[in-house]
Amino acid sequence: MSDRIADEEPVAVTHTGPKGVINDWRKFKLESMDQEALPPNKRELLRQMSSPHKPRDSCVGGINRKMSAQEYELIKEDDEKSLRKYRKQCMQEMHERLSFGPKFEGVYDLDSGEAFLEVIEKEHRLTVVVVHIFKDGVQGCEVLNSCMDCLATEYPSVKFCRISAAATGAGERFSDDVLPALLVYKAGELLGNFLAVTQHFSEEFFATDVEAFLNEYGLLPEKECGPGADEDEADVE
Amino acid sequence: MSELEQLRQEAEQLRNQIRDARKACNDSSLSQITAGLDSVGRIQMRTRRTLRGHLAKIYAMQWATDSRLLVSASQDGKLIIWDSYSTNKIHAIPLRSSWVMTCAYAPSGSYAACGGLDNICSIYSLKTREGNVRVTRELSGHTGYLSCCRFLDDSQIVTSSGDTTCALWDIETGQQTTTFTGHTGDVMSLSLSPDSRTFVSGACDASSKLWDIRDGMCRQSFTGHVSDINAVIFFPNGNAFTTGSDDATCRLFDLRADQELMMYSHDNINCGITSVAFSKSGRLLLAGYDDFNCNVWDTLKGERAGVLAGHDNRVSCLGISSDGMALATGSWDSFLRIWN
Numbered sequence: 001m002s003d004r005i006a007d008e009e010p011v012a013v014t015h016t017g018p019k020g021v022i023n024d025w026r027k028f029k030l031e032s033m034d035q036e037a038l039p040p041n042k043r044e045l046l047r048q049m050s051s052p053h054k055p056r057d058s059c060v061g062g063i064n065r066k067m068s069a070q071e072y073e074l075i076k077e078d079d080e081k082s083l084r085k086y087r088k089q090c091m092q093e094m095h096e097r098l099s100f101g102p103k104f105e106g107v108y109d110l111d112s113g114e115a116f117l118e119v120i121e122k123e124h125r126l127t128v129v130v131v132h133i134f135k136d137g138v139q140g141c142e143v144l145n146s147c148m149d150c151l152a153t154e155y156p157s158v159k160f161c162r163i164s165a166a167a168t169g170a171g172e173r174f175s176d177d178v179l180p181a182l183l184v185y186k187a188g189e190l191l192g193n194f195l196a197v198t199q200h201f202s203e204e205f206f207a208t209d210v211e212a213f214l215n216e217y218g219l220l221p222e223k224e225c226g227p228g229a230d231e232d233e234a235d236v237e
Numbered sequence: 238m239s240e241l242e243q244l245r246q247e248a249e250q251l252r253n254q255i256r257d258a259r260k261a262c263n264d265s266s267l268s269q270i271t272a273g274l275d276s277v278g279r280i281q282m283r284t285r286r287t288l289r290g291h292l293a294k295i296y297a298m299q300w301a302t303d304s305r306l307l308v309s310a311s312q313d314g315k316l317i318i319w320d321s322y323s324t325n326k327i328h329a330i331p332l333r334s335s336w337v338m339t340c341a342y343a344p345s346g347s348y349a350a351c352g353g354l355d356n357i358c359s360i361y362s363l364k365t366r367e368g369n370v371r372v373t374r375e376l377s378g379h380t381g382y383l384s385c386c387r388f389l390d391d392s393q394i395v396t397s398s399g400d401t402t403c404a405l406w407d408i409e410t411g412q413q414t415t416t417f418t419g420h421t422g423d424v425m426s427l428s429l430s431p432d433s434r435t436f437v438s439g440a441c442d443a444s445s446k447l448w449d450i451r452d453g454m455c456r457q458s459f460t461g462h463v464s465d466i467n468a469v470i471f472f473p474n475g476n477a478f479t480t481g482s483d484d485a486t487c488r489l490f491d492l493r494a495d496q497e498l499m500m501y502s503h504d505n506i507n508c509g510i511t512s513v514a515f516s517k518s519g520r521l522l523l524a525g526y527d528d529f530n531c532n533v534w535d536t537l538k539g540e541r542a543g544v545l546a547g548h549d550n551r552v553s554c555l556g557i558s559s560d561g562m563a564l565a566t567g568s569w570d571s572f573l574r575i576w577n
Contacts, residue, residue, distance in 0.1 A: 014483075015569070016527050016553045017467050017511030018338040018384040018399070018425055021296055021353055024312065025336050064422035064441040064465070066399060067382065075336070075354050083335055087293035087312055094569050191544055193279060216283040218545065218574075 022066060024090070029074060031089075032082035045070050098221065101126040103156040107148045110161050113169035119161055125187040128219060132162040133174055133181040140198035141180045143205060150207035157221055184219050192219050259496045267489070267498045271537040277520060280533045280543030282564065288319050288573040290326050295567025296353075297554050301342040304558035307565055308349050309573055310340035316351055318363065321563065321575050328370050330361055343388040348373075350394060352383030358396050360408055376406050378413050385426045389433055395450070397424040403438050405450060415453040419446060426468045431475040439466030439480050447492065459490045461497040467511045472536075473519045479536075481510030487524050489536065501534045503541060512554050517561025525552045529569060545576065 013023045045068075102124050110116050116131065123129055132148055134141035145162060152160045165174035174181060177196060184192035192214075194200075201209050214220045238246075293312035300307045306327065308318050314335035318328040336354035343349070352358040358376040365371060381400030388394050389405075393414070397403045403417040403424055422441030429436045435456065439445045445466055447457040464484035471478045477491045477498070486502040487510055501522060512525035521542065522534040531545035531552040545552060551568035558565070564576045 014467075014509065014511070014527055016296075016525065016529070018353075018382065019465075019467065020294075020511065020527075020553070021312075021336050021338045022382070024294070025354060063401065065381075065401075066423045066441060072356075072381075083314075090294065090312070091570060189544070192281060216285075217281060218284065218551075 019066060025075070026071075028083070028086045031086065032079065045074065095222075098126075099157065101157050104152070104159045105156070106160075107132075107145070107152050108159065108161040110163035111167055113167070116161075116163055116168055119159065120185045121188050123159060123185075127157065127159055127186065128191075128221065129159045129161065129185040130214070130219075131183045131185070132160070133165055133168065133179060133183065134162060135165045135174070135176065135179050138176050138179045140201075144180045144182075144198065144210065147205070147207040147210045151211055154207075154211070154223065155220060182214075184214070184217075192217055255495075259494070262494055263496065267537065268539050274537060276538060276540065277535045277542050280521065282533075282543070282545060282576040284574045284576055285563070286321055286324050286575040288321070288324050288575070289571075290317055290319075290329070291315065291571040291573075293571055294569040295553055295571065295573060296337055297340045297351075298556050298565055298567045298573065299340055299342050300556050300558045300565065301346050302344045302559055303346065304560040304562060306342070306346065307556070307558075307573075308340050308342045309567055310337040310351050311567075311571065312336075313571070316340055316349060316361070318349065319573070321565065328363060330370050332359070338383060339385045341386045341388050341394070343391055345391050347391055348388065350386050350388065352386055352396065354382050356380065356382060356398070356400075358383050358386050358394065358406070360394070374408050374411050376408070376411055378404065378406075381423065384424060387427060387429050387436070389429065389450070395427060395429065395436055397427040397438055399423040401440070403427060403436075403448065405453075415450070417446075417448050417453055417455070419455045419458075420444070422465070425466060428469045428471045428478060430471055431473070437469050437471060437478045439469035439482075441465040443482070445469055445478070445480050445490065457492065457495060459495075459497070461488055461490070461500075462486070464509070467509060468513045468525075470513045470515055473515055473517060479513055479515070479522055481513040481524055483509035485509060487513060487522060487534065489522075499536075499539050501539060501541075506532070512552075512556075514555055514557045514564070516557060517559075523555055523557065523564060525555045525566070526550075529553060531555060531566065 014020050148160045165171050182194040182197045200213055291311040291313050295309055295311050298309040305322055307321055310316050312335055314332045316330040317326050320327055334355040337351050338353040340351040347364045349361045350358055356379045359372055360374040361370050362373045363370055379398040379400050381398045383398055385397045386394055392408050394406050401420045404413045405415040407414050420440040420442055424438050424440040427436050427438045435447055435449055437445055437447050443462045445459045446455045449456050462482040462484055464482050466480045466482045468481040479487055479489050481487045485507050486500050488497050489499040491498050509527045510524045511527050514523045520536055522536045525531050529550035529552050532541055533543040535542045551570055552566045553569050554567040556565050567573050
């Protein structure tokens with residue numbers, strides 16, 4: 001989870017905080033400026049900014065500065081149209097980056113503790129794994145199973161699995177009063193642990209309730225049409 | 238022996254004295270002392286509100302002191318004042334520059350401020366007679382980007398800058414009352430102490446400094462990090478503070494012990510931290526990482542207590558309200574979320 005972005009970029013750049021702003025601005029300048037029309041010294045500066053091997057920070061006299069004097073001069077009134085285009089592009093890139101990964105169909109039945117461990121540890125590091133621990137006869141398990149069948153079709157990038165408490169090999173840990181249980185993993189880490197998850201729902205619940213619940217904890221990815229990605233650039237009222 | 242040589246020796250002796258004094262009071266480690274403490278358990282927070290309205294990545298946010306309103310700054314070149322209870326937008330303020338790095342809310346609620354690559358700290362009056370929001374002051378003087386600003390009150394604001402200095406401004410006159418020099422790298426963040434008499438700054442020289450607001454002196458310097466410090470926040474009781482750095486660790490420094498008490502890190506984590514916040518009691522430390530992930534740490538035991546967002550790492554900035562009831566996170570997808 002931590003080095004995902006560093007893996008996919010040639011240079012490790014900061015995305016958040018003040019340095020994030022500096023890097024976003026640099027990227028914007030590089031993409032929006034017509035390089036042919038530039039005077040030679042500015043072209044040279046842009047070439048330096050885009051070079052992956054030159055250290056970003058300038059250490060003059062032992063002082064660690066993040067922006068060079070020439071860069072400060074480059075900051076002027078930015079072209080609003082290119083800015084709008086740039087923002088949309090940034091968001092689109094991020095959405096695309098996160099929808100990459102293997103796709104799944106239906107809910108997977110796990111039949112043993114080993115299968116359980118295997119699915120937690122061996123999936124792609126971007127894949128969210130939702131495991132439903134159930135027991136036949138316990139209230140809510142059957143409904144939750146059909147909810148998961150629905151959600152599995154709506155979220156193909158999430159791997160939904162189910163395993164009976166007895167099959168886990170740790171049956172004593174899962175007494176009837178903590179079932180059904182939902183465990184959510186990613187890259188081998190436990191992100192969400194919801195014992196007796198049905199206590200959060202009313203007696204009759206549907207796939208949308210389970211979906212809303214998991215969304216509140218930030219555990220589900222966005223659906224295919226991302227929010228805000230297709231909206232007009234209407235001004236904020 | 239030349240005078241320069243004498244001064245060098247004196248400086249070396251003083252450094253050794255400081256090091257020995259720190260060693261002398263370092264009789265145990267925080268993790269040893271808290272070994273018997275009950276773990277805080279798994280922290281799983283739920284989104285309670287989603288604030289929609291910005292059109293691009295959220296760069297910064299700060300809660301108002303009423304723990305209800307908050308201000309956010311985005312790459313779309315707007316400052317938005319939100320009512321987190323109703324999710325309504327109270328004000329949408331267009332900025333002259335889209336490259337905004339910080340925003341602040343005055344304790345009185347009457348002013349907001351922001352700044353960034355324009356090197357200027359702009360002050361906005363939120364309660365004008367006409368009912369609209371306008372710029373009342375543009376504080377210029379820094380020769381580098383404005384990384385952080387925090388209001389002391391309606392007439393004074395402290396700023397930190399990429400020009401390696403911090404400054405206390407008199408908003409009325411627009412002049413710097415005090416300049417705080419000493420860092421040898423861009424200053425990235427600052428945090429006011431609860432009693433408003435001092436503030437701590439973190440910089441790209443891997444050090445953090447405690448400054449006396451009244452006389453402009455650096456009272457204490459803290460080292461330990463091996464890379465740029467991006468974020469600092471005071472511990473609720475004012476006796477300690479935590480820093481977040483590009484070296485993938487957060488560290489807790491104590492003012493009275495004059496040294497580092499605890500490091501929050503894990504072998505799996507090799508991403509820099511760019512935002513930090515404490516829960517009201519200080520038991521939980523929230524850290525926002527540069528891969529947009531957010532970890533919750535047990536401050537006392539040094540263990541990870543939870544992860545904020547599971548799938549889509551989206552956190553670009555965060556802040557906890559002063560009543561401790563809510564965490565707000567800003568995201569690259571233009572939304573803010575309120576959690577608890």
